[in-house]
Structure formats: structure tokens, C-alpha cells
Amino acid sequence: MAGVSADPVDASVTSREAAWDLYEMIQACLQAPSYHLLFEAVLIVWIIQLLFVKSYKAKATLTEKEKEELIEDWRPEPLVPEVDPEHPVLQDMENRLIDGKIGRHVNINGKTYLNVASMNFLGMSGRVDIEASISTEYSQAEVAIDTVKKYGVGSCGPRGFYGTVDVHLELEDKLAEFMGVEEVIMYSYGLATISSAIPAYSKRGDIIFCDEGVNFSIQKGLVASRSKIYFFKHNDLEDLEGLLKAQEREDKQNPKKAKVTRRFLVVEGLYMKYGDFCPLPKLVELKWKYKVRIFLDETLSFGTLGATGRGITEHYGISIDNIDLMAASLEHAFGSYGGFCCGRSYVVDHQRLSGLGYCFSASTPPMLTTAAIKALSILQENPELLTKLHDNIRYIYEKLSKINGLRVMGETVSPMLFLQLAGPSDNRELDKAILRKIVQKAEEQGVVLILAAYLEEEEHTLPPPSIRISVSAELTHNDIDRVVSVIDDCYQNTVS
Structure with a gap:
């Protein structure tokens, strides 16, 4: 016959091997620690439970009386703290x-x-006599009105999605040319400009040296960065250098960590809480001496300081190339809305993917953008x-x-x-x-x-x-x- 019969010798060998494997398994279990066996038993029971037990239990429906009691007992938390009406x-x-x-x-x-209460330093907001004195076709208000007719009241989206309009790019180009930098990035809210820029670069584990008198926007940026913050006394260079020297000694003790730690110095050009200037020339010296990056907030100094309004760097005659990142506002001197950061292209471009106020906020309405373009033109011509x-x-x-x-x-x-x-x-x-x-x-x-x-x-x-x-x-x-x-x-x- 063509059939093939099983070899009894091979079957005997196979059965002996199986018995030997079972014997070794039993011996391994007996030699294993009791806590190990208990842990495996719990895992097996848990797996069986996951396979055969339902992952949820049907909840009993509340009666109308129970619903009314829950609603009556519920007390919502206030959105803002209570304020004394007699405040x-x-x-x-x-x-x-x-x-x-x-x-x-x-x-x-x-x-x-x-x-003398409004921060309308150049009179751009609501001023007619300046606009009428310029040999141009339109005033700032008329430009904004014409923009509404062409673009509508807003872009309704962030810049990186469908919020970029040609006038945004035009303003960025004009500001870059005015400031003498490679690139500018616009933000739709002045307060969010520096508070978005700081955490875009400084992360957990990095170090920030910051003047204790900085404005509220910078303070929020420091919190969002989750970096290690060292505050120095307001405009006290000795206190600042003492902190820098201490960090330098610490870096020498741990050079491996120092190589991956970034260090930033955050100051304002014109301090919003004091009305005084930062000692920028000396800060630039400390920057190069201790290898830190300077972030400069010119919210108030842009458009007001310097012979042409370029800010604190022009006031002191310092090249803007010494500043790693500069932030400014269009909401005071320019009578518009929003802010911008400027500097080298590789610094600015990073914010287009990591600046929270840029990525997740609707872009500046085109009418306010053209108003800022007009304000810049007014400043340059006057x-x-x-x-x-x-x-x-x-x-x-x-x-x-x-x-x-x-x-x-x-x-x-x-x-x-x-x-x-x-x-x-x-x-x-x-x-x-x-x-x-x-x-x-x-x-x-x-x-x-x-x-x-x-x-x-x-x-x-x-x-x-x-x-x-x-x-x-x-x-x-x-x-x-x-x-x-x-x-x-x-x-x-x-x-x-």
C-alpha cells in the first residue's frame, strides 16, 4: 500500500521530550519566588476578566425628583472673583x-x-491734522475704510491656515525694511507678542535672567516657558552680573549639562511700570561676555525713541544685530492693533510653528493692518x-x-x-x-x-x-x- 505508518521509535522520543519539558516547567515554578507566582496569577485572572466581563455597567436612570435635587444643590463656580460693588x-x-x-x-x-491718559504718543489714533498735512491721497481712517470694502472686517483664521492676507505680508516687509532686519513676524494681539515669543525658544531646563520690573506680558511668557528664572533688581547691573557669574561657576562644575542649556536675558527697552530705560550698552557687553541671548521688549519704545522711532537701539546708537529677538507693539505709537517680532530669518521663522499667539490666534483684521502701514508711512514722512x-x-x-x-x-x-x-x-x-x-x-x-x-x-x-x-x-x-x-x-x- 502507498500509505506511510508512524515510526513508534520517533513517537516514543517525542513523548519523552514533552514529559521532560513539563517536568522542567514544574521545577521552574517550584523554584520561582512566591511573589512572582502570585503576580502572574493576578495577571492571568485580570486577562480573563477583560475577555469575558463587560467594560461598562448600565447606569440606572435618575428619577425626576433626583434630577431636581441635583440641580437645586449645584452651585457653579464664578468665572471671575467677586468684586466689591463699592470698589x-x-x-x-x-x-x-x-x-x-x-x-x-x-x-x-x-x-x-x-x-493725557491715552497712550497715543504720536497722535495717530483719531488725528486728522497730521493726515491732512501729508501729500497723499488717503488718510489713515480712509485707508482702513477702503480696506473693509475690499477684504471685509477680518480674515477669521490663524496666519498659518487661511488667515494670511497680502496686506499682512506687505506690513511685515515694510517693518523689516524700516527696522533694518532680515524678517518680521506679526501677531494679532500686542500682549501676546512677547508672551508667545519667550516660550517659543526657552523651554524647561533653560535659564532666563530677567529684570524684576518687567511688564505683565513678559511675566506670563516666563511662566509659559517653564524655564528656570533668575530675577535681578530693576536696572541693577551688579546684581545681574552676580547672577551671571554664579551661573558661570555652576556651568564649569557640570560642563555636560551646560552644553545643552540655553541662557536668555529678558528686558524692556522702556519699562512700562517705571518709565525708565534699560542700560542697553552695558547689557550688550554682558551678553557677549557671558554668552546669553538678549530678548528685548520695545512695546513702548518702538515709534517713540530714536531720531526715526526705531526704538531703544537707535536711541543708544547700538546695532540691532546685537539683539537676538526684539518684540514691539503697534497699539501705542501707531494707533493700530497687534505686535511684531523681528530679527534674523532663522529666529523669526521658528515662531511660525511654535509661537502660540501666531499659530492659534486669528490674524489681525486687514483694515488694522493697512492702518499700521499708513502710520508707518506717516512716521517716515514726518x-x-x-x-x-x-x-x-x-x-x-x-x-x-x-x-x-x-x-x-x-x-x-x-x-x-x-x-x-x-x-x-x-x-x-x-x-x-x-x-x-x-x-x-x-x-x-x-x-x-x-x-x-x-x-x-x-x-x-x-x-x-x-x-x-x-x-x-x-x-x-x-x-x-x-x-x-x-x-x-x-x-x-x-x-x-
Whole structure:
């Protein structure tokens, strides 16, 4: 027959091998630690349970009575902390309605006031006489209106998706040419500009040396970076260099870690809480000496400092190539909205994928973009705007310095000045109440001032209470004389 029979010898060998394997397995189990066997048994039971037991249990339906009880007991958390309705800030804001454009004068509840509260340094917002004096076809407002007719009110999307319009690219090109840098990136919100740029580069494990007097936007950027933060005293170079030397010694002890650790120095060109400048020349020296990267926030100094408005670098005569990243705002000097970062192309391009405010925020409305383009054109064609602004600042600084009982803080060419009590008390709220009365009495005499306000529980450092004075190129010397006279009179009446 053609069939093949099994060999009994081979079958016997196979059975002996199987028996021997079983014997070895049993011996291995007996020799294994008891906790190991227990762990394997638990795993087997768990696997069986996953295979045969349902992954969910049907929930019993609540009765109408139970639903009503749950709804009655539920107390939603407030979106914001409760505020005392008698809070002075709320009292000041009550029943106020601003009508029309905000410029040298502002209309509140039908009454015209002299305005030194708005940060409209070059008078771009609502100013007609500047626009009319330029031999161009359209004013800034007319350009914005025409843009709305062509593009609509907004792009409705982030720049990286479907939010980029040709005017965005035009403004970036014009700003890059104006600043003398390789590339510019625009953000749709001024506050988000520097707070997005910092965490785009500095990550966990990196080190940031930062002036303790920086603005709130920078502080949020520091938190988002999750880096190791070293604060040095405001504009105290000795304190800063002490921190840099300490880090240098630590790097020598651990060179392997030092090679992968990035170090940044974050400062403002013109400090928003103090009105003074950073000592940029010395900071640049420390940059090269200790190998740190400088991030410079020119929110207030862009468009106000320097012969042509290029900011603190032009004011000091320092090449912008010494700055690794510069951020600025279009919301103050330019009377538009948003901000931008500028520098070398490889630095700027990185933000197009990692700058949160750029990647996830809708782009700037085209009408505000063309308004910024027009403002840049106005500034370039009218350099006398800066001459007038600087003259007004020096004039008002000199006049305010003569008020007995008040102390003026800030630089003599800073468009933002602060008035503090010359003899402050130990009670911050009491000092604020005195200054608030001065603001209220000044308004009664037709001058709008503003008390500097901060998120006190969240600020890293708090400057003394003060009245913030924003100087504009639109003001005349007669306007300034009136402002100073009103402040002096109100202060004397308040403390007498």
C-alpha cells in the first residue's frame, strides 16, 4: 500500500521530550519566588476578566425628583472673583460713555476733556491734522475704510491656515525694511507678542535672567516657558552680573549639562511700570561676555525713541544685530492693533510653528493692518512728529518736577511718566486714595488723568502708587501748562 505508518521509535522520543519539558516547567515554578507566582496569577485572572466581563455597567436612570435635587444643590463656580460693588475703580467707571475719536481731546458724556491718559504718543489714533498735512491721497481712517470694502472686517483664521492676507505680508516687509532686519513676524494681539515669543525658544531646563520690573506680558511668557528664572533688581547691573557669574561657576562644575542649556536675558527697552530705560550698552557687553541671548521688549519704545522711532537701539546708537529677538507693539505709537517680532530669518521663522499667539490666534483684521502701514508711512514722512514729542516730554517733565509734594518718575525723553507722592506713607491703599482724589478733581476741571493700575496679586513686583501721564505729540505747551496747573491745584486741595 502507498500509505506511510508512524515510526513508534520517533513517537516514543517525542513523548519523552514533552514529559521532560513539563517536568522542567514544574521545577521552574517550584523554584520561582512566591511573589512572582502570585503576580502572574493576578495577571492571568485580570486577562480573563477583560475577555469575558463587560467594560461598562448600565447606569440606572435618575428619577425626576433626583434630577431636581441635583440641580437645586449645584452651585457653579464664578468665572471671575467677586468684586466689591463699592470698589473705587468701579465707582470711577460708572456712567461713563466715550463718544467719538480719542486724541488730544476726548468726549465723555458729552463733555470735552484734555487727554493725557491715552497712550497715543504720536497722535495717530483719531488725528486728522497730521493726515491732512501729508501729500497723499488717503488718510489713515480712509485707508482702513477702503480696506473693509475690499477684504471685509477680518480674515477669521490663524496666519498659518487661511488667515494670511497680502496686506499682512506687505506690513511685515515694510517693518523689516524700516527696522533694518532680515524678517518680521506679526501677531494679532500686542500682549501676546512677547508672551508667545519667550516660550517659543526657552523651554524647561533653560535659564532666563530677567529684570524684576518687567511688564505683565513678559511675566506670563516666563511662566509659559517653564524655564528656570533668575530675577535681578530693576536696572541693577551688579546684581545681574552676580547672577551671571554664579551661573558661570555652576556651568564649569557640570560642563555636560551646560552644553545643552540655553541662557536668555529678558528686558524692556522702556519699562512700562517705571518709565525708565534699560542700560542697553552695558547689557550688550554682558551678553557677549557671558554668552546669553538678549530678548528685548520695545512695546513702548518702538515709534517713540530714536531720531526715526526705531526704538531703544537707535536711541543708544547700538546695532540691532546685537539683539537676538526684539518684540514691539503697534497699539501705542501707531494707533493700530497687534505686535511684531523681528530679527534674523532663522529666529523669526521658528515662531511660525511654535509661537502660540501666531499659530492659534486669528490674524489681525486687514483694515488694522493697512492702518499700521499708513502710520508707518506717516512716521517716515514726518520725522518732526518725534521732535515734537520729545520736546513735549522735556517740557512737561520740567514743569511736573516743580510741583511741591509730588515726584515725577521716568526719563526726560520717555513718553510715559509717573507722578508719585514725594512723601509716601506705609499704607499703600491710603496713598492710592490720595492720588485717586487728584484724578477725580482733575477730571472736574476738564483734564483726564489715570491712576496706574496693576493685577496686584499676580505681579512679581509692585511699583509705588502713581498717576500715569501719557505725553502726545499733539499737545501744545499751553495744553501742558494747563495740565500741570490742574494737577498742582488738585494736589494742594487734596492734602490741605
